[in-house]
Amino acid sequence: MKRTIVATVNNTSGVMNRITGLFARRQFNIDSITVGMTENPSVSRMTFVVSVDNQRGLDQVIKQLNKQVDVLKVRDITDDATVERELALIKVVSAPQHRGEISALAEPFRASVVDVGRESITLQVTGDQQKVEALIDLLKPYGIKELARTGITAFKRGTTKSDFETPKYSIIH
């Protein structure tokens, strides 16, 4: 199963190395890592998407991360209400006559054209992983020349709907 884990870490040299080294030597599978500064310049925020086999594997990832002195807080936000975003740059093979078609395809995804070449067009898309993947799938038939993805970065939402507002059952169907 895929889980999204967010960690705040000390923004000191070598922290990224500590974390990726830990993942490699414990045989944890990572789909993506993003890292960047937070509102506090001495603290960085990392977002991992990991593949684990079971709950015990997930527990180990979190516990081993927590053991690192430079890791301040770890949270599995997969089941929380979150804002998740990834950015992808997609260079698609495109003869001039296909440009319009590709642009039209990009529109519902709110992807923008950021570069145009004689034989290619580059799109930028942001969104959750499913959206990014859906667009990539659509563009595949045209031929993808290059693809760069940032990986997911994520946040817990500021307000979450409480159980009171969304009853789990209803007497009227």
Add this chain to the structure above:
Amino acid sequence: MGPKMEEVQGRKLKEEYQEMTGASMLIQALGREKVDVIFGYPGGANLSTYDEIYRTGIHHVLARHEQGAVHAAEGYARVSGKPGVCVVTSGPGATNVVTGIADAMIDSLPLIVITGQVATSAIGTDAFQEADVIGVTMPITKHNFQAREVEDLPRMIKEAFHIATTGRPGPVLIDLPKDVASTSGIFNYEQSIDLPGYQPTVIPNKLQIKKLADAVTEAKKPVVLTGAGILHAHGADELMEYITKQQIPVASTLLGLGAFPGNHELFLGMVGMHGTYTGNMALHEADLLISIGARFDDRVTGNLKYFAPNAKVAHIDIDPAEIGKNIETQIPVVGDAKEALRMLNEYDGTPGEFSAWKEQLNSWEEEYPLWYKEEGESLKPQRLMEMIYEETKGEAVVTTDVGQHQMWAAQYYKFDNPNCWVTSGGLGTMGFGFPAAIGAQFAAPDKQVVAVLGDAGFQMTAQEMSILQELNLPVKIILVNNASLGMVRQWQELFYDQRYSNSIFPIQPDFVKMADAYNIKGWKIEDPNEMQAALREALDYEGPVLMDCRVEKDENVYPMIAPGKGHHEMEGIKP
């Protein structure tokens, strides 16, 4: 940068605001941490530190190889309960301590390792004697630091001692570049420790303790598995109180030996690959397994599929990551072993009723005790261990390397007291036992220290005989000499159709002559009938001693759980 000397002159001039070099800070800080001995080796990148050692006269023991220094620091840490301190130079000096650091990491020994480093301006240029020690030791230290600014050094040292000795102990490394060691700065050692990412849980959750206590009341076949966590927590007295009260049989891991007296009627012996039949079967049949400060290492559990199949598992560990890592745990208790036991002792639960269970264990013990064939002309290594136990009355500190001699020592020397057993468990490091004995002797100057070593492992760190000679340190080296890599030979015999690839030494040095070269009294014993008297003489001898004991060469360690097998599938039990 902190305030300069002129700026603090007006204030009350406290010691902690003195201006001094990084090297001087280091030695001052070690003094504040009450370090009474450093094991180390000088080199180009730590000359300033060694100059400070020279000028202050802080107690330093010069090893003959950095590996010797770090293992000595480990032995010191294991016996004293205080962090062992090891100071080495950059590059090869640092890489030579890597084995010891990894050993300390996996066996949870508190170490402070100070490595020299090339000057900050040269870092990353492949300078002379440069190695990326932070990168190399990242996975094998609890934490490591590189001091790039001299003002950071006091804080780092303070944090290093805190991290190494609290929670689950472990090695912490400080990489000290040459220019930082010789640059001056303000020494402030009064600052408080601020590590928001490091907050070990010491006091266990009361509800979990209650759950555990209630499980004991309900259990019919409980067993306590003791690990080194009890020793690190200094919880042997609390354990004794708990067992006396609850009357639960006790089995031990290799590293936990001594936490509970080996001669106690409720003691079942060591468990695992070469554990006792009773100990292993107790785990296999138990309905409640209470692990205290042990981590379910694969050498303990055997095949996980068959491990403790009927047991509810309670696991007390200060490291939450150990709980549930290998074994599914029903009652997790995160906290210090001593605190957990203290709380269990305070909890007023109904004691359980285990007489039938104890009867079963006793009958196994009677039917399948540890055993070896006593016939034959040559000295039996198992008998040698019994003799060491008899002659030291179980009061010595025993150190070992890894392999057959280690297992025989664990089986036949009954560890009656805590912190008297120093062995390389997790990493299984050859060459560990001898230098560890040197460190142990510094930690316990009034105790007899016996280094039980294989003839192969001894040759990996034998150069440290210089320390014995130089300081007339009365360590007793007992070589269990079978002229082979005994455990490798045993596995080749059992699992590789007796193809003894590179495990039998075609030649050996004359160990007595080697000892003689270091002015150490040496004996060679071949006749088993002479062994005990010679051993007595050696132990009574005032200075260091080496005994080359020629033991039965083909002897194997039994009983044994073969790889992939479960506790109920032991081989080599008494017929």
